[in-house]
Amino acid sequence: MPDIEAISYIGGLSRLGNFKFILKYLTGRCLKDKEKRIEVALQFYTNIRSNACFTCRHLVYPIINKIIERGAKGFGVSEWKIRRKIKDPYWRRGFACVLMGIAKYGVQRPFTPGAPFLTVWDYTYACNLKCKHCYSNAGKPLKNEMGRKEALRVVSILGDFGIPSIAFSGGEPLVRNDIFDVLKLCREYGIFTAIATNGTTLTRENVEKLKNSGVGYLQISLDGANSKTHDGFRGVNGVFNRVIDGIKNALESGMFVEVATTVTKLNIYEVSDIIDLCRRLKVNWFMAYNFIPTGRGGGEIDLDLSPSEREKLLKSLWIEALKGDLTVLTTAPQFARIALVNSKNIGETIVPTHFYSMKLPGRLIELSEFVGGCGAGRNYCAIEPDGVIQPCVFLPVRVGNILTDDFECLWDNSEVFIKLRNKDLLKGNCGVCKYRYVCGGCRARAYAYFNDYMAPDPGCIYNA
Numbered sequence: 001m002p003d004i005e006a007i008s009y010i011g012g013l014s015r016l017g018n019f020k021f022i023l024k025y026l027t028g029r030c031l032k033d034k035e036k037r038i039e040v041a042l043q044f045y046t047n048i049r050s051n052a053c054f055t056c057r058h059l060v061y062p063i064i065n066k067i068i069e070r071g072a073k074g075f076g077v078s079e080w081k082i083r084r085k086i087k088d089p090y091w092r093r094g095f096a097c098v099l100m101g102i103a104k105y106g107v108q109r110p111f112t113p114g115a116p117f118l119t120v121w122d123y124t125y126a127c128n129l130k131c132k133h134c135y136s137n138a139g140k141p142l143k144n145e146m147g148r149k150e151a152l153r154v155v156s157i158l159g160d161f162g163i164p165s166i167a168f169s170g171g172e173p174l175v176r177n178d179i180f181d182v183l184k185l186c187r188e189y190g191i192f193t194a195i196a197t198n199g200t201t202l203t204r205e206n207v208e209k210l211k212n213s214g215v216g217y218l219q220i221s222l223d224g225a226n227s228k229t230h231d232g233f234r235g236v237n238g239v240f241n242r243v244i245d246g247i248k249n250a251l252e253s254g255m256f257v258e259v260a261t262t263v264t265k266l267n268i269y270e271v272s273d274i275i276d277l278c279r280r281l282k283v284n285w286f287m288a289y290n291f292i293p294t295g296r297g298g299g300e301i302d303l304d305l306s307p308s309e310r311e312k313l314l315k316s317l318w319i320e321a322l323k324g325d326l327t328v329l330t331t332a333p334q335f336a337r338i339a340l341v342n343s344k345n346i347g348e349t350i351v352p353t354h355f356y357s358m359k360l361p362g363r364l365i366e367l368s369e370f371v372g373g374c375g376a377g378r379n380y381c382a383i384e385p386d387g388v389i390q391p392c393v394f395l396p397v398r399v400g401n402i403l404t405d406d407f408e409c410l411w412d413n414s415e416v417f418i419k420l421r422n423k424d425l426l427k428g429n430c431g432v433c434k435y436r437y438v439c440g441g442c443r444a445r446a447y448a449y450f451n452d453y454m455a456p457d458p459g460c461i462y463n464a
Helices: 010-014 037-045 054-075 079-086 089-105 148-161 179-189 204-212 227-234 239-252 268-281 295-303 307-322 334-341 362-371 407-413 415-421 443-450
Strands: 118-124 165-170 192-197 215-221 257-263 285-290 327-330 348-352 357-361 380-383 388-390
Touching: 037 054, 037 079, 037 089, 054 079, 079 089, 118 148, 148 179, 148 407, 165 179, 179 192, 204 215, 204 239, 215 239, 227 239, 239 257, 239 268, 257 268, 268 285, 268 307, 285 307, 307 327, 307 334, 407 415
Parallel strands: 118 165, 118 380, 165 192, 192 215, 215 257, 257 285, 285 327
Antiparallel strands: 348 357, 380 388
16 A cells, blocks of 8 residues: 555654645646646656646745655655655655645644545445445445446546545455456556455456556455354355465465454454464465444444453454564554553554554654544545445445545535544544544444444443
């Protein structure tokens, strides 16, 4: 995924004064160069581009250059490192989102980029499995799912907005053949693409097609260390062995692989075995998904962990993460709080987020409050198969529709998004907790339990 340093870099900028006044004039799209002015300037900065209009070359570029220079100094990072990072097209789009975020909203805690760093797109609700914890109640496609033409239009909307990355999910996104056309267009736009899959269709042929389509990241679901547990979750016998074969095929092709496990009472005692299996397979990352009782999972609420079980799990995941041979993450936002509390005596603190683990020595610990915890409607949002926009795939609150509404206008002005970004507005203990900026609780869980996305997260021991 695009480097998280694009987010944490704002810590350097925040100590140098407010650039909002300057940057707000630089975020528009240049009609002559056909890109956002900030992106044109960043291309100049890395010598990728040599020609541009007078405004982009002689007015925007010098300002961006000075901001990067001052920001690097304030962040304590050499300019050559920033320049090397910005040469990467995915990182460059993420960095442009940071600058646009400062221009639009200023430097806030936690930070909101000018466009979502990640858009999770449920490409279809069609699926070849029957998972009992499925958030989308997948199986059959929606009657009004987008066709190929509409899907390509969505990519153009996201690309023109400056979205750095799209994760395709579902359902099972790989059951639709036209996804390869969509992936190709994403690549042309310079959008980083990831696929969240159940792994059953990852033959060598399909893996090669995904790789050639520019997919940089595969998230493969594995809910047990053996066939009995995993197949029980997935509702179809014989799936476990197919998933293991799919993981091996992906790894053999050189693709980046993350194994994702939704942890419930049925498999909590197998998590360590699943992690050991990941190590043997040599996958890149392991992600423990926070169970959200929504969709089909809404009928399985008894599978949810208690706050004390979740706390114990997160502490064990933290210990696994410290071993360093496997990146261990979780969508439970309380993980960052556990990391901060349990690493006070360690010179270098690893602060885990949904997407990455930041190594923050000394005074840079404060940057964890800018990156923040739950990013629903702030760092990312979701698109349903019919174009409906939500804060998160697990948070079924309609914000608009990308096919009929102005996406950038929604991102800037949606009341739902604005409320989710302000952690001081959270209710109960979540709103006054000293870890609200690095955690903030899971807003999807609050909505699933209380029909209120600003309510306290019932999965935290601080709310017990």
